[in-house]
Amino acid sequence: MPLLAQLLAAVADGSVEIVDLTAPLSDRTPILRLPEPFANTVPFRLREISRYDDRGPAWYWNDIETGEHVGTHFDAPVHWATGRGGEDVAQVPPARLVAPAVVLDASARAAADPDFLLEIEHVRDWEKANGPLPDGGWLLYRTGWDARSGDQGAFLNADENGPRTPGISAECARWLAEETPVIGLGVETVGTDAGAAHAFDPPFPCHSYFLGAGKYGLTQLQNLARLPARGAVLVAAPLPIEGGSGSPARVLALIER
Numbered sequence: 001m002p003l004l005a006q007l008l009a010a011v012a013d014g015s016v017e018i019v020d021l022t023a024p025l026s027d028r029t030p031i032l033r034l035p036e037p038f039a040n041t042v043p044f045r046l047r048e049i050s051r052y053d054d055r056g057p058a059w060y061w062n063d064i065e066t067g068e069h070v071g072t073h074f075d076a077p078v079h080w081a082t083g084r085g086g087e088d089v090a091q092v093p094p095a096r097l098v099a100p101a102v103v104l105d106a107s108a109r110a111a112a113d114p115d116f117l118l119e120i121e122h123v124r125d126w127e128k129a130n131g132p133l134p135d136g137g138w139l140l141y142r143t144g145w146d147a148r149s150g151d152q153g154a155f156l157n158a159d160e161n162g163p164r165t166p167g168i169s170a171e172c173a174r175w176l177a178e179e180t181p182v183i184g185l186g187v188e189t190v191g192t193d194a195g196a197a198h199a200f201d202p203p204f205p206c207h208s209y210f211l212g213a214g215k216y217g218l219t220q221l222q223n224l225a226r227l228p229a230r231g232a233v234l235v236a237a238p239l240p241i242e243g244g245s246g247s248p249a250r251v252l253a254l255i256e257r
């Protein structure tokens, strides 16, 4: 049987399962909030054009308003100053949007400490148990934060000192971006960096190092708990916005049952 026919047969009989890693998009989808004096994104919004009425008797449709970095979304290299001149979201080669993915689960640590930071030694320990990081694939960083995604307050988890959400240390971010063969970093939080990463050196190290290395980010993923530590195939589908720094994306994982 041809390869793609085998794949379709496996999807049809359930031996390959499609897991949706995408957060639902609505005006309640949590969004990043930057402090003054920085400019902020708009939330996702539907604006009705017509709904089987005088404005269009037989059809229902909407305009949408959204930021590029709203909900489950893709960060392109050009999003960050370190990636200036790099690929915009429309220039990402389609073959890089279908790639292997591994899942590093730090949800127990993040439950105990919302400021938990992944260090190189944690990734080394993961590699000892699960094998090397995938060449040209995604590192998906599970923190359990998707359980909070229905509530902006719990999701951003801010106090008087700013947001408190788990992330990756600056040293580990640099190492992952510059010395490992992964294509990008996927997270469950509102951005690829920790809530406190504005105060890191450099600030926002995941953005700085990954995008500076021509790699990618995926945020606000869900259902990583349903994926194996390795063996999933990730399909990340951002819109080809010309000149865009990112895009809301449908992100699917194929897993073998």
Ligand code: MN
Pocket (backbone or CB within 6 Å): 069, 073, 074, 075, 191, 219, 246
């Ligand atoms: Mn982003």
